[in-house]
Amino acid sequence: MRTPTVLTVAAGLVAAAAATGLAPRAPELGRQQTGDAELAATVRAAVDDPDGLRGLAVASIEDGRIRVAGLGDRAPGGPAVEPGTPFEIGSVGKPLTGMLLAHQVASGAVRPDDRLGTVLPGVTGPAGEVTLAELASHRAGLPRLPTGPSTWAGAWWTSLTAGNAYAGDDVDRVVADTAGLEPGDGRGAVSYSNLGMSLLGQGLAAQAGVGYPELVGRDVLRPLGMTATVVATGPDQLPAARAEGATAGGRSADAWVGAGYAPAGIGVWSTAEDLARLTAAMLAGTAPGVDAATPRFDAGGDRRIGYGWFTSRYGDREIVWHNGGTGGFRAYVGYDRAAGRGVVVLGNTARDLDALGLRVLGVTGDAASESTGLPGWIGGGLALAFTFLGGLSLWSVARRGPDRTTVLSAAVWAVLYLGLAHRLGDWSVVPGWLWPLGAALSGAALVPAVRRWRDLPVVAGAPRWRRATGTALSLAFAGLAVAVIAA
Structure with a gap:
């Protein structure tokens, strides 16, 4: 075997061995x-x-x-999950807001066809004309979230960093987001909207003269004995001894907190014990606002919706349910009125739990079968692409790159791509042992790069200003990559 080949293989083996101890590992359900x-x-x-x-x-x-x-486990290597461990429940909080509406309607405080603008005076224009019932059933024609460059940029960044997607979204911000907003052509049809449910909850709270956390606590949580359920409007209000959230690939995720979106489930934490109390009371028909679960409107397929609660048919069974998902948690609550059975499943990663909840309820068939789904395959694709992209690029540049600047940039990006793969990839879809193979490719590619280094000019080819601009852009993107990895 020729010496360069021996060195290349050796470098790859050394890099793979060094990377093995750092290989990403997806979370796995603990034995406790x-x-x-x-x-x-x-x-x-x-x-x-x-x-x-x-x-x-x-x-x-x-x-x-x-x-x-x-x-x-509550956290990696941490204490065991207990029935009273608080979990972030995300959109499972929406049925609580639906129950608030049903409770307020029953007490005569509001009517289902009241306009949003009459209970939340800060909302003016076309958005103020939608009704409370339309908001509670996602039929108001409002977008899932406000649209615009800043919204999309924020969503993109938090998806990369597993950060708080609702930071800074207070009540005033939610109200301001309705300025100039018009219900779309789909008004009257069910189209899921976090914004709409948030406006409903804030409107009910304004009508009652209290904040949303106080209102839902007074009218729903305390009557049900749900003393461990918390609506956190700031990081200082997060419950103690809570579970730590993570992506399905294992990356730690920040809690989502944004007071304006609390009625949509943002900042809502609960326990299996508390949600069991809610479910038992819904089955018994004794929960405040229980009429929210009455299916009123077609939601497509075999689904109908009431105020926040969905009802789906599986064969001859009807399940009333809602699920929830945040950056690092998933939740499912469902019950079968006819059978007198209900289930609560809370998890501290971003892996969906709907199918598991249905299986525990005794539902079988395709509905209770799990699939990775598009988000999982996107995360798996990122893992594969970034794992090998840097090494392949470095290998090509090391053999044919025109100058040291190009080779050095490719070497830096080979390392950064491995970091991005580790950080952003969904390693519950793609096996983690592939990552050391990517490191091996990058390590092997360094051998021809080092061998050619001495013979290469610092800069070659294009005018210096163009090369300088390209280098500056590469460094800027490298800085962004470092920020993503470090976040």
């Missing part, structure tokens, strides 16, 4: 368990693949009997 052992065993058996999960808090409600259990 607490609470009802039989329920924990049932849930563990219903988990078809433990990768992408870390901890679960579950509750089963049947004929008025509540059982609760915790499985796995």
Whole structure:
């Protein structure tokens, strides 16, 4: 074997060995368990693949009997999940706002066809004409979130960094976002809207003369005994001993907090025990605003919607439900009125739990079958692309690059691409052992780069100003990559 080939293979092996200890590992459902052992065993058996999960808090409600259990870990290497461990529940908070509307309607405080502008005077123009019932059932024709360059840029950045997607979104900001906003042509049809549900909750709170957290606590949470459920409007209000959220690939995720979007579930934390109380009361028909679960409008397919609550048909069974998802958590709450059964499943990673919840409820078939879905494959694609892109580029440049500037830039990006793959890739979809192979490719590519380095000019080819501009842009993008990796 020729010496250059030996060096190339050796460099690749050394890089792979060094990277093996740093290889990304997806979360895996831990072995610890607490609470009802039989329920924990049932849930563990219903988990078809433990990768992408870390901890679960579950509750089963049947004929008025509540059982609760915790499985796995609150955080990497941390204490066990317990039935009373707080989880971020995301959009499971929306049914609470729907129940608020139903409760206020029953008390005569508002009517379903009241206009938003009459209860939230800061909302003027066309958006103020939508009704409270339209907002509660996602039929107001409002977008999921406000549109615009700043919104999209913020969403893009927080998706990269697993940061707080609702930072700075207070009540005034939500109201201001309605300026000039017109309901779309789809008004009257169900189109999911975080903005719409937030406006509903803030309008009900303004009508009652209190803040949303106070109103939902007074009218829904405290009557149900849900004392562990928290509506956090700032980081200082997050509950103690809470679970730590993570992406499905294992990256730690910030809690989502934004007071304006609290009625849509942002900043809402609860426990399996508390949500079991809610579910039991919904089954018994005793919850404040229970009429919110009455299916009123077609939501497409086999789904209907009431005020916040969805109802779906699976064969001869009807399940009332809602799910929730934030940067690092997933939640599912569902119940079958006819069978007198309900389930709560909370998880501290971004892997969906709907199918698991349905299986625990006894629903079978395609609805209870998990699939990776488009977001998972996008994350897996990023993992694959970034893992090998830097090494392939460096290999090409090392053999044919015109100057040292180009080779050095390619070497820097080979390292940065590996970091981006580690940070952004969904390693619950793609096996983590591929990452050291990408490191091996980059390490091997360094050999021809080093061998040619001495013979290359610093800058060659294009005019210096063009080369300088290209280098500056490359450095700017490299800085952005470093920010993403470090965030």
